[in-house]
Amino acid sequence: MLSRVADSLYWMSRYLERAENTIRQLDVTMSLLLDTSETTAEMRWDRLLISLGNPTNVTWNGDAEAMARMLVFDGTVPASVTTCINAARENARQVREEISTEQWQRLNRLYHQMHSPHAQAQFGANMNDFLASVVDGIHLFKGVSDTTMIHGEGWQFIRLGRYLERAYATATLLEVYQERLLDLPEREHSGYQYLELVGLLRCCTSFEAYCQVYTADLSPDKILEFLLLNRDFPHALRYSIDGVRQSLDAIQRTGGRRPPEELLASAGKLHAMLRYTTIDEILEGNPGAFLHTIREHCQDIHDLLYRYYVQYSIQSALAV
Amino acid sequence: MSGTVPSHSGEPLPDASAGSGNERAAAKSEAPEQAKPLEVEFDLGTRDQDDGRTLDVDRMFRDYLLDGAYDEMRMPDGSIRPHYKALMETLTSLPHEELQRRKQSADLSFLTQGITFTVYGRDEGTERIFPYDLLPRLISASEWDLIERGLTQRIAALNHFLRDVYGEAKILKDGVVPRELVYSCKHYRRQMCGLEVPRGVYVAVAGTDLLRLRTGEYVVLEDNLRVPSGVSYMLTNRRVMKRTFPQLFHSYGVKPIEHYPQLLLNTLRSLAPEGRPEPNIVLLTPGVYNSAYFEHTYLARQMGIDLVEGRDLVTHDNVVYMRTTDGLKRVDVIYRRVDDDFSDPLVFRRDSSLGCVGLFNAYRAGNVTVTNAFGTGLADDKAMYAYVPDIIKYYLGEDAIINNVKTYLLTDPKSRQHVLANLDKLVVKAVGESGGYGMLIGPHSTKAQQEEFARAIEANPRNYIAQPTLDFSRAPCLFGSEIEPRHVDLRPYILFGDRAHIVPGGLTRVALEKGSLVVNSSQGGGSKDTWVLE
Numbered sequence: 146m147l148s149r150v151a152d153s154l155y156w157m158s159r160y161l162e163r164a165e166n167t168i169r170q171l172d173v174t175m176s177l178l179l180d181t182s183e184t185t186a187e188m189r190w191d192r193l194l195i196s197l198g199n200p201t202n203v204t205w206n207g208d209a210e211a212m213a214r215m216l217v218f219d220g221t222v223p224a225s226v227t228t229c230i231n232a233a234r235e236n237a238r239q240v241r242e243e244i245s246t247e248q249w250q251r252l253n254r255l256y257h258q259m260h261s262p263h264a265q266a267q268f269g270a271n272m273n274d275f276l277a278s279v280v281d282g283i284h285l286f287k288g289v290s291d292t293t294m295i296h297g298e299g300w301q302f303i304r305l306g307r308y309l310e311r312a313y314a315t316a317t318l319l320e321v322y323q324e325r326l327l328d329l330p331e332r333e334h335s336g337y338q339y340l341e342l343v344g345l346l347r348c349c350t351s352f353e354a355y356c357q358v359y360t361a362d363l364s365p366d367k368i369l370e371f372l373l374l375n376r377d378f379p380h381a382l383r384y385s386i387d388g389v390r391q392s393l394d395a396i397q398r399t400g401g402r403r404p405p406e407e408l409l410a411s412a413g414k415l416h417a418m419l420r421y422t423t424i425d426e427i428l429e430g431n432p433g434a435f436l437h438t439i440r441e442h443c444q445d446i447h448d449l450l451y452r453y454y455v456q457y458s459i460q461s462a463l464a465v
Numbered sequence: 466m467s468g469t470v471p472s473h474s475g476e477p478l479p480d481a482s483a484g485s486g487n488e489r490a491a492a493k494s495e496a497p498e499q500a501k502p503l504e505v506e507f508d509l510g511t512r513d514q515d516d517g518r519t520l521d522v523d524r525m526f527r528d529y530l531l532d533g534a535y536d537e538m539r540m541p542d543g544s545i546r547p548h549y550k551a552l553m554e555t556l557t558s559l560p561h562e563e564l565q566r567r568k569q570s571a572d573l574s575f576l577t578q579g580i581t582f583t584v585y586g587r588d589e590g591t592e593r594i595f596p597y598d599l600l601p602r603l604i605s606a607s608e609w610d611l612i613e614r615g616l617t618q619r620i621a622a623l624n625h626f627l628r629d630v631y632g633e634a635k636i637l638k639d640g641v642v643p644r645e646l647v648y649s650c651k652h653y654r655r656q657m658c659g660l661e662v663p664r665g666v667y668v669a670v671a672g673t674d675l676l677r678l679r680t681g682e683y684v685v686l687e688d689n690l691r692v693p694s695g696v697s698y699m700l701t702n703r704r705v706m707k708r709t710f711p712q713l714f715h716s717y718g719v720k721p722i723e724h725y726p727q728l729l730l731n732t733l734r735s736l737a738p739e740g741r742p743e744p745n746i747v748l749l750t751p752g753v754y755n756s757a758y759f760e761h762t763y764l765a766r767q768m769g770i771d772l773v774e775g776r777d778l779v780t781h782d783n784v785v786y787m788r789t790t791d792g793l794k795r796v797d798v799i800y801r802r803v804d805d806d807f808s809d810p811l812v813f814r815r816d817s818s819l820g821c822v823g824l825f826n827a828y829r830a831g832n833v834t835v836t837n838a839f840g841t842g843l844a845d846d847k848a849m850y851a852y853v854p855d856i857i858k859y860y861l862g863e864d865a866i867i868n869n870v871k872t873y874l875l876t877d878p879k880s881r882q883h884v885l886a887n888l889d890k891l892v893v894k895a896v897g898e899s900g901g902y903g904m905l906i907g908p909h910s911t912k913a914q915q916e917e918f919a920r921a922i923e924a925n926p927r928n929y930i931a932q933p934t935l936d937f938s939r940a941p942c943l944f945g946s947e948i949e950p951r952h953v954d955l956r957p958y959i960l961f962g963d964r965a966h967i968v969p970g971g972l973t974r975v976a977l978e979k980g981s982l983v984v985n986s987s988q989g990g991g992s993k994d995t996w997v998l999e
Contacts (some may be wrong), residue, residue: 146790147788148777239752241753242766302790402792455790457788459781463781
């Protein structure tokens with residue numbers, strides 16, 4: 146497969162995952178703002194912005210509605226929903242012949258939904274509904290991607306993009322939240338604290354899944370354990386990293402070359418960290434540093450992917 | 466990005482930049498457009514005139530204009546030509562609703578096959594279907610035989626010509642074609658001199674535009690020897706028409722065209738460098754912003770080859786590679802849909818970012834075949850066109866089977882004088898332009914425009930040619946439940962590898978707007994399926 150094509154598919158997928166992440170976090174933040182709590186709006190927005198990668202030209206201005214609008218519609222703000230969907234569509238358009246008509250149509254529809262003259266009004270009338278319909282559109286896209294595309298190399302790059310983006314976003318989110326989360330006093334949670342924890346879970350669409358495993362007994366330790374180490378939940382870090390590893394293997398099987406040792410090592414180490422470390426060990430050590438390491442490994446994997454599959458030097462390729 | 470990206474690569478093609486749009490604007494000055502339709506009875510064979518359908522037929526042909534131009538379906542007296550009878554019978558026997566239903570299902574078929582123009586930057590209606598007409602254009606076997614022989618002769622002679630001009634230049638020494646015409650041509654590529662191209666084939670893919678004069682005679686309007694396009698519309702039209710009129714199609718015994726991609730692939734394969742038995746063939750596109758991008762993706766998919774852009778290619782030691790996730794993969798044959806100018810910034814335009822650095826040297830070294838070859842534009846220059854009959858005679862010793870349109874070369878003082886005196890009656894074209902640019906249509910022009918052209922011609926006579934305004938043929942088109950004639954041309958696609966292959970038919974372009982002579986899709990033109998009968 147052409148490197149350019151793999152690159153476009155990979156980024157198309159990452160951008161959609163990113164759009165979804167922005168929507169979920171924004172949605173949770175906006176709903177938490179409704180409850181009065183000891184956490185100020187400013188603190189919440191700071192946290193939100195940091196976990197979205199700290200877009201440079203955005204700072205809390207005291208107007209939550211305007212801030213939300215910016216994160217959804219402002220095409221100049223890096224992680225905004227519009228920016229991500231535009232970028233995803235542009236990537237898809239470059240490789241229109243490599244994706245299915247259904248995929249293209251879903252993505253196109255999503256794009257036009259964001260750019261419709263009614264979008265702003267719909268958003269103003271009911272933000273939750275609007276955001277939910279965008280997320281629906283993204284889910285539909287993922288669904289048709291899985292059902293209408295050959296599960297060959299291109300699909301593996303899409304999957305790789307999805308899981309790597311998700312792993313990175315989840316690690317960032319937890320890194321931002323963990324300090325305050327673990328500092329919560331050991332007493333029974335007040336209603337506000339409960340809401341806070343539910344919010345964190347909802348940022349990863351994991352509240353219901355958590356309850357199935359741990360019941361509604363929310364505790365920071367268990368939440369961290371669930372979001373980091375669960376094997377079966379798609380938004381858990383371990384699951385995402387397993388997805389990354391599977392795709393790397395599959396790429397070699399479906400036409401690409403064997404991933405280099407460094408890349409396998411980086412993914413393997415990450416897997417081992419999440420597979421064989423217990424939550425107690427993490428908590429006894431330095432959870433912040435642990436999460437930071439995960440992020441670094443994700444970044445490494447991305448860099449190596451690029452260096453090996455997309456932007457390799459001619460000399461290195463000829464030497465093989 | 467460092468270089469400039471042209472908005473399109475200048476391909477003569479059915480939409481935006483077609484090479485021969487207005488130039489068909491050829492309203493005869495003597496016959497007013499509003500000439501009354503002839504009141505005629507027509508003969509639909511053995512049908513009973515009293516079965517109530519005659520009324521429909523009358524209405525169907527209410528606005529059917531018959532005047533001097535050749536009508537593909539009807540004789541001057543209004544009767545239906547024999548090979549169109551079955552089509553007419555089908556049409557008149559179908560209830561109006563049924564016809565509309567078929568039209569809708571054909572529309573849908575175009576839409577779902579993705580044969581659409583994508584209109585970007587709009588909030589809705591992003592995808593528009595390519596305009597087409599539901600009625601096929603029919604060509605009889607004997608007509609086709611002539612066209613096929615004529616085009617085969619032409620492509621062979623033009624390849625001879627290019628090989629000669631870039632080689633020994635005998636035709637110039639013999640004074641058949643003037644040297645200055647060659648060396649002043651904007652598409653002449655001195656880099657090609659003395660270079661042997663694989664199998665001596667310069668033009669492997671050509672699209673030649675034919676018109677039909679009042680007498681019914683086919684003439685060549687122009688050759689497209691650089692990067693002709695539109696073949697994807699020919700193929701998709703056929704697919705849709707087979708579904709729309711299956712029985713009619715079957716009963717006519719239409720010659721197939723569906724194997725075009727395979728023939729193209731075989732042609733490309735036959736031109737691979739020596740010693741590459743399993744050549745890696747790719748299609749080089751300028752990218753998504755090119756107006757023919759749909760066609761590029763379509764052909765690549767139909768042939769099962771990779772669609773590459775310049776940035777996918779690298780050269781090393783005069784070998785071209787493409788970057789894949791499995792490392793660099795050697796490229797053997799490039800079906801090039803990028804203009805000469807933008808193909809290699811080292812040799813051609815330096816500000817191009819569409820091409821591949823070092824491509825020309827790899828080509829020169831014989832490590833990769835690029836087709837069509839560079840510099841083929843020399844032979845489709847509008848002034849060179851006037852010499853094609855002489856070129857055919859010179860290399861093949863034969864007379865041209867299909868004639869040219871009469872062309873005045875303005876470098877000749879006598880012709881120039883005649884043209885300048887008759888600017889209001891003639892069509893003047895700039896030789897190197899396409900897409901209807903740099904053109905004067907005498908009967909439709911103002912005095913000021915004529916004066917402007919007169920000055921331009923005086924300043925640089927080599928840059929212009931003149932032709933009489935042509936009254937080219939019309940074919941029936943369906944509008945609602947009525948049938949009206951519209952002007953059509955024909956672009957057959959010629960492949961030339963070990964020998965010439967022409968799939969029977971081609972792209973019939975049609976000026977869908979009433980009274981219009983412009984077949985460009987950007988200006989109300991569309992296309993029709995073309996059925997060559999057994």
